[in-house]
Amino acid sequence: xxxxxxxxxxxxxxxxxxxxxxxxxxxxxxxxxxxxxxxxxxxxxxxxxxxxxxxxxxxxxxxxxxxxxxxxxxxxxxxxxxxxxxxxxxxxxxxxxxxxxxxxxxxxxxxxxxxxxxxxxxxxxxxxxxxxxxxxxxxxxxxxxxxxxxxxxxxxxxxxxxxxxxxxxxxxxxxxxxxxxxxxxxxxxxxxxxxxxxxxxxxxxxxxxxxxxxxxxxxxxxxxxxxxxxxxxxxxxxxxxxxxxxxxxxxxxxxxxxxxxxxxxxxxxxxxxxxx
Amino acid sequence: xxxxxxxxxxxxxxxxxxxxxxxxxxxxxxxxxxxxxxxxxxxxxxxxxxxxxxxxxxxxxxxxxxxxxxxxxxxxxxxxxxxxxxxxxxxxxxxxxxxxxxxxxxxxxxxxxxxxxxxxxxxxxxxxxxxxxxxxxxxxxxxxxxxxxxxxxxxxxxxxxxxxxxxxxxxxxxxxxxxxxxxxxxxxxxxxxxxxxxxxxxxxxxxxxxxxxxxxxxxxxxxxxxxxxxxxxxxxxxxxxxxxxxxxxxxxxxxxxxxxxxxxxxxxxxxxxxxx
Numbered sequence: 001x002x003x004x005x006x007x008x009x010x011x012x013x014x015x016x017x018x019x020x021x022x023x024x025x026x027x028x029x030x031x032x033x034x035x036x037x038x039x040x041x042x043x044x045x046x047x048x049x050x051x052x053x054x055x056x057x058x059x060x061x062x063x064x065x066x067x068x069x070x071x072x073x074x075x076x077x078x079x080x081x082x083x084x085x086x087x088x089x090x091x092x093x094x095x096x097x098x099x100x101x102x103x104x105x106x107x108x109x110x111x112x113x114x115x116x117x118x119x120x121x122x123x124x125x126x127x128x129x130x131x132x133x134x135x136x137x138x139x140x141x142x143x144x145x146x147x148x149x150x151x152x153x154x155x156x157x158x159x160x161x162x163x164x165x166x167x168x169x170x171x172x173x174x175x176x177x178x179x180x181x182x183x184x185x186x187x188x189x190x191x192x193x194x195x196x197x198x199x200x201x202x203x204x205x206x207x208x209x210x211x212x213x214x215x216x217x218x219x220x221x222x223x224x225x226x227x228x229x230x231x232x233x234x235x236x237x238x239x240x241x242x243x244x245x246x247x248x249x250x251x252x253x254x255x256x257x258x259x260x261x262x263x264x265x266x267x268x269x270x271x272x273x274x275x276x
Numbered sequence: 277x278x279x280x281x282x283x284x285x286x287x288x289x290x291x292x293x294x295x296x297x298x299x300x301x302x303x304x305x306x307x308x309x310x311x312x313x314x315x316x317x318x319x320x321x322x323x324x325x326x327x328x329x330x331x332x333x334x335x336x337x338x339x340x341x342x343x344x345x346x347x348x349x350x351x352x353x354x355x356x357x358x359x360x361x362x363x364x365x366x367x368x369x370x371x372x373x374x375x376x377x378x379x380x381x382x383x384x385x386x387x388x389x390x391x392x393x394x395x396x397x398x399x400x401x402x403x404x405x406x407x408x409x410x411x412x413x414x415x416x417x418x419x420x421x422x423x424x425x426x427x428x429x430x431x432x433x434x435x436x437x438x439x440x441x442x443x444x445x446x447x448x449x450x451x452x453x454x455x456x457x458x459x460x461x462x463x464x465x466x467x468x469x470x471x472x473x474x475x476x477x478x479x480x481x482x483x484x485x486x487x488x489x490x491x492x493x494x495x496x497x498x499x500x501x502x503x504x505x506x507x508x509x510x511x512x513x514x515x516x517x518x519x520x521x522x523x524x525x526x527x528x529x530x531x532x533x534x535x536x537x538x539x540x541x542x543x544x545x546x547x548x549x550x551x552x
Binding site: 112114145146148149150155156159184185208210213214215216228229232 | 382388486491504
């Protein structure tokens with residue numbers, strides 16, 4: 001079996017590559033799928049990007065990202081909901097069935113994580129049917145607890161599932177990203193719970209390396225460089241019957257400073273060696 | 277009621293102060309208790325430090341720290357156990373009943389968190405009776421999951437309790453430190469579980485502020501500056517019947533750069549305003 005047949009490269013991993021350069025490099029390396037981000041897609045042009053990936057025969061496994069739904073200010077909340085509807089439209093145009101949702105952090109001045117999580121549920125109730133009409137599923141991504149205050153109040157797979165399970169599985173599911181959940185002794189059971197319900201809408205890999213950089217955003221490790229057993233996680237997810245693409249999404253200043261094609265080749269190689 | 281009657285200042289918060297300066301400042305501000313660290317105590321001299329705090333009438337609420345018990349190499353493991361016995365002896369000499377235990381990270385080359393946690397249990401079985409004979413309780417401190425690989429494989433209160441409950445409650449308990457557990461929606465239930473079993477051996481406060489600094493070690497926020505509701509946490513712990521001292525332990529480069537007595541006064545003031 002071709003070790004790259006289920007490999008998807010998240011665009012952010014090689015953000016130094018333009019969309020055409022990424023498509024070319026994927027063709028050259030036999031990479032069948034990509035995860036895209038809204039900002040570089042908008043920069044290139046949404047319709048042009050959709051045509052580019054279609055012509056290249058690339059599967060778009062996800063669009064990052066919607067979310068940031070915790071604002072209390074009514075005007076901000078309306079803006080956030082509008083922006084999420086736009087993201088859903090963009091996902092549909094790009095031909096992906098999955099929009100990754102990063103919930104957002106605590107609203108200014110609030111210390112109430114529970115209320116913020118409920119706020120997200122209210123927003124999902126508005127957005128999920130809109131997305132379903134366009135063939136798009138919302139995938140709630142729990143982020144590592146170190147992002148709980150400023151980026152994502154949903155910190156564990158169980159919390160993400162508690163939210164997702166209020167909606168039909170073909171409308172709202174979760175992202176399993178090794179970087180965010182690897183430390184959690186309850187994550188294996190949550191993966192089983194998510195898989196049994198058909199709610200694993202995206203599976204992403206990144207390794208955990210230390211020391212973390214300032215701001216802790218751009219220190220995700222290349223596969224094999226860190227503390228996470230990728231093969232174990234793949235087996236765990238596949239044990240639920242899951243057979244989708246596996247995205248590699250690295251935010252890493254070191255990788256971004258290098259030649260993009262070289263990083264893509266290295267990442268594909270690591271994917272093969274760490275998961276097969 | 278005197279708002280500082282249950283306040284304990286962890287020495288690390290004002291590490292720019294020598295032990296005598298700390299004792300003087302505590303006397304001046306009416307602070308009745310301190311948490312000590314092994315390194316500055318050793319530098320001042322163990323017996324001299326014990327005499328100093330005794331003469332000053334200060335309660336020593338804890339000694340930081342034992343632990344780092346995950347080494348697989350037999351020689352390293354023996355060294356770690358010997359070092360922990362020394363820490364227990366030091367705690368007894370200083371007149372505190374509580375040694376804080378930070379478990380240690382993954383051993384070199386290992387990606388097996390479960391095995392590392394079991395390894396700690398084996399070590400506790402050797403150390404807990406030794407400590408009990410000296411009137412010292414071991415307090416397992418779960419550290420924030422961002423420390424799971426390199427510092428502490430015990431990331432949640434529930435994990436700490438799972439370990440502690442293998443031993444008598446007067447031998448092994450847990451530390452509840454707001455900084456490490458505030459994000460965890462299961463922590464409130466774990467606090468109740470710990471309190472009901474008499475296993476809250478230490479209660480520490482620090483606030484969560486962002487952005488985190490590089491290495492993420494020295495970014496603990498002054499009480500009131502961050503995302504954590506201190507009053508809610510105090511009420512939660514007290515609801516279990518707990519009436520001990522409350523330690524404030526901040527690792528913060530900004531605070532360390534300032535005048536130590538000024539920081540101590542500010543911290544005592546914040547303790548009063550944020551918990552009363």
